[in-house]
Amino acid sequence: DAGVTQSPTHLIKTRGQQVTLRCSPKSGHDTVSWYQQALGQGPQFIFQYYEEEERQRGNFPDRFSGHQFPNYSSELNVNALLLGDSALYLCASSIRDSYNSPLHFGNGTRLTVT
Amino acid sequence: RKEVEQDPGPFNVPEGATVAFNCTYSNSASQSFFWYRQDCRKEPKLLMSVYSSGNEDGRFTAQLNRASQYISLLIRDSKLSDSATYLCVVGLSGGYNKLIFGAGTRLAVHP
Numbered sequence: 001d002a003g004v005t006q007s008p009t010h011l012i013k014t015r016g017q018q019v020t021l022r023c024s025p026k027s028g029h030d031t032v033s034w035y036q037q038a039l040g041q042g043p044q045f046i047f048q049y050y051e052e053e054e055r056q057r058g059n060f061p062d063r064f065s066g067h068q069f070p071n072y073s074s075e076l077n078v079n080a081l082l083l084g085d086s087a088l089y090l091c092a093s094s095i096r097d098s099y100n101s102p103l104h105f106g107n108g109t110r111l112t113v114t
Numbered sequence: 115r116k117e118v119e120q121d122p123g124p125f126n127v128p129e130g131a132t133v134a135f136n137c138t139y140s141n142s143a144s145q146s147f148f149w150y151r152q153d154c155r156k157e158p159k160l161l162m163s164v165y166s167s168g169n170e171d172g173r174f175t176a177q178l179n180r181a182s183q184y185i186s187l188l189i190r191d192s193k194l195s196d197s198a199t200y201l202c203v204v205g206l207s208g209g210y211n212k213l214i215f216g217a218g219t220r221l222a223v224h225p
């Protein structure tokens with residue numbers, strides 16, 4: 001039973017560039033959430049996707065956008081990268097109808113913006 | 115005020131010690147509560163859910179006080195392998211599993 005998988009593992013980009021991160025949820029999960037974790041901080045909620053729509057959003061600018069596909073996999077896109085976007089980006093999946101469903105995280109994508 | 119606040123770390127304890135972590139949350143409508151563990155440069159992993167009646171899993175005991183909006187985690191008989199960052203996590207009302215994480219408390223268990 002595959003867990004949450006993310007790609008790529010590491011990524012180095014230059015300021016102003018755009019990046020796309022990918023996530024496949026755990027088998028049986030239909031909801032994907034994205035988190036940003038800066039060094040020394042807890043994960044910060046970016047947004048969540050269910051049924052191919054963004055359902056909730058955290059306090060992140062419109063430069064952060066996403067998509068969910070019919071197979072429940074998801075992408076996170078960040079435009080016009082800033083140095084401050086350097087962080088570990090975590091994808092987490094869960095089951096929509098299980099209210100107390102804990103999140104299962106992928107290994108993350110470590111993004112460095114230079 | 116942060117939505118979820120935790121004890122500032124790090125906690126440095128010897129093997130066998132008992133250590134307690136505290137956490138407060140600001141949204142009284144919060145519905146679900148968890149403790150996650152995160153090892154250095156790894157993803158967070160669920161340690162345990164926290165229920166109103168309190169719950170125990172081996173050496174780990176979690177407590178929830180809704181009136182005070184306070185969550186705790188007690189680790190008994192600390193092991194070297196318990197060294198990690200412990201994240202207090204709160205789920206807001208409205209379903210959809212939106213979880214808010216605290217900044218984490220680092221625990222270092224030494225021989």
